[in-house]
Amino acid sequence: MMNLFHEVSRECSRITTERYSTSFSSAINLLHKTLRPHIHNIYGFVRFADEIVDTFHDHDKAILLNEFKHETYLAIERRISLNPILHSFQETVNYYNIDLKLIDSFFTSMEQDLNKIQYDKTNYEQYIYGSAEVVGLMCLYVFCEGDKVLYDQLKSYAQSLGAAFQKVNFLRDIKNDFEGLDRMYFPSCDFRNFSEANKFAIEQDIQKDFDNAYQGIVRLPVKARFGVYVAYKYYLSLFRKIKKLQPQNILERRIRIPNYGKAMILAKAGLRSQLNLL
Numbered sequence: 001m002m003n004l005f006h007e008v009s010r011e012c013s014r015i016t017t018e019r020y021s022t023s024f025s026s027a028i029n030l031l032h033k034t035l036r037p038h039i040h041n042i043y044g045f046v047r048f049a050d051e052i053v054d055t056f057h058d059h060d061k062a063i064l065l066n067e068f069k070h071e072t073y074l075a076i077e078r079r080i081s082l083n084p085i086l087h088s089f090q091e092t093v094n095y096y097n098i099d100l101k102l103i104d105s106f107f108t109s110m111e112q113d114l115n116k117i118q119y120d121k122t123n124y125e126q127y128i129y130g131s132a133e134v135v136g137l138m139c140l141y142v143f144c145e146g147d148k149v150l151y152d153q154l155k156s157y158a159q160s161l162g163a164a165f166q167k168v169n170f171l172r173d174i175k176n177d178f179e180g181l182d183r184m185y186f187p188s189c190d191f192r193n194f195s196e197a198n199k200f201a202i203e204q205d206i207q208k209d210f211d212n213a214y215q216g217i218v219r220l221p222v223k224a225r226f227g228v229y230v231a232y233k234y235y236l237s238l239f240r241k242i243k244k245l246q247p248q249n250i251l252e253r254r255i256r257i258p259n260y261g262k263a264m265i266l267a268k269a270g271l272r273s274q275l276n277l278l
Contacts, residue, residue, distance in 0.1 A: 001237055005087070006088075006091065008084060009084035009085070009087040009088040009091070010041065012088065013041045013043065013044030013085055013089070014036075014040040014044075016040075016047055016048070017039075017040045017043045017047070017158040021045075021047075023234055023257075023262065024231065025233070026230075026262070027227050027231035027234065028226035029228050031226075032224070034223070035142055035223055035224060037092075038095070038096070039142060041088040041091060042089065042142070044085045045085060045088075045089035045258075049106070049110050050110075052110070053065060053110050055115070065110055068125055069107050072086055072090075074090070076093050076100070079091075086176045096141040096142060096146065097141075099137075102134040102138055103134075105136070106130050106134050107130075108126070109130030109131035112130075113183070114182070119184070119186070119187050121187050124185060124187045127161075127164050128166055128167070129159070132163055133163055134160040134162070135162050136159055136161050136163075137162070139158070140154055143220055143224035144221065145221070150221070153219070155219065156216070157217070158216060160209040160212040160216070161209070161216070161217070161232065164235065165231075165235050167202070167205065170185045170186065171202060171242055172238065172250070173254065174251065175250070175251050179231075183257070184198075186202055189202075194247045194251060195211060195247060196246070199247045199250075203239075203242075207239075210232070216230055219237060230265065230266060232268020233265050234257065234262060237257055238256075241257070242255050
C-alpha cells in the first residue's frame with residue numbers, strides 16, 4: 001500500500017502544478033514521462049511556499065513558513081511526510097541527492113518576502129538566486145539524471161533561465177507586487193516614478209539572462225530539451241510583448257500570452273525540433 005501513498009502524493013503535486021500554472025504544466029508535459037513527476041514535485045513544493053508568503057494574509061505567515069521549513073527538512077531526513085506535497089518533494093530530493101544548500105537558499109528568499117525590504121543590488125541578487133536560480137538548479141538535477149559532470153557544465157545556464165523567468169514575472173506583476181504586497185524588487189526603482197530608463201535597464205539585464213540560458217538549453221539531454229525550450233520560448237514571447245509597452249502600460253495591467261499565442265509557440269517549437277534546429 002505504500003506505493004499507493006507515493007502515487008497519491010505525486011498526484012497532489014501534479015494537480016497543484018496544473019491548477020496554478022497551465023503554461024508550466026503544458027511545458028512539463030513535453031518532458032520525457034520519467035522526468036515529469038519529479039518536476040511536478042519540485043513545482044508543488046515551491047508553489048506552496050510561495051502561497052504562504054504571498055496569499056495567507058489572515059494568518060501568521062512567519063509561523064506558517066517556519067513550520068513548513070521544519071517539516072520539509074524532517075520529510076527529507078525521514079523520507080516520509082503526511083503532507084503529500086512534502087512527501088513527493090522529499091522523494092525527488094532523496095532520489096537525485098539534491099544539495100540541501102539549494103533548499104536553504106530558497107527558504108532564505110521566502111523569508112525575505114515576509115519583510116518590507118528596500119532592495120539594493122546585493123540583496124536583489126541574493127533574492128533572485130534563492131527564489132529562482134536554485135529552482136532551476138533543482139530541476140537540472142532531474143534533467144541530468146545523476147550525471148554530475150553535465151550538471152556542473154550546465155549550472156550557470158540553468159541559473160540564467162531561472163533568473164530570466166523570475167525577472168519577467170517581476171516586470172509583469174510590478175503593479176500587483178507593489179499595490180497588493182508593498183514590494184518593489186528592482187533596485188533603485190520607484191513604482192510611482194517608474195521610467196523608460198528604468199524599464200530599459202531591466203530589459204537589458206533580462207535579455208542577457210535569456211541569451212545565456214539558450215546556450216544551455218541546446219545542450220540539455222534530449223529527454224528534457226524540448227519541454228524546457230518551449231517554456232523558454234513562452235517566457236521570451238511574454239518578455240518581447242512587455243518590451244513593446246510604455247512603462248505606464250505595464251503599471252496598469254498584467255500582460256498575458258493568449259491561448260492561441262501559446263499554441264503558435266508550441267507549433268513553431270515543434271517544427272524546429274523536428275528539423276533539429278534547437
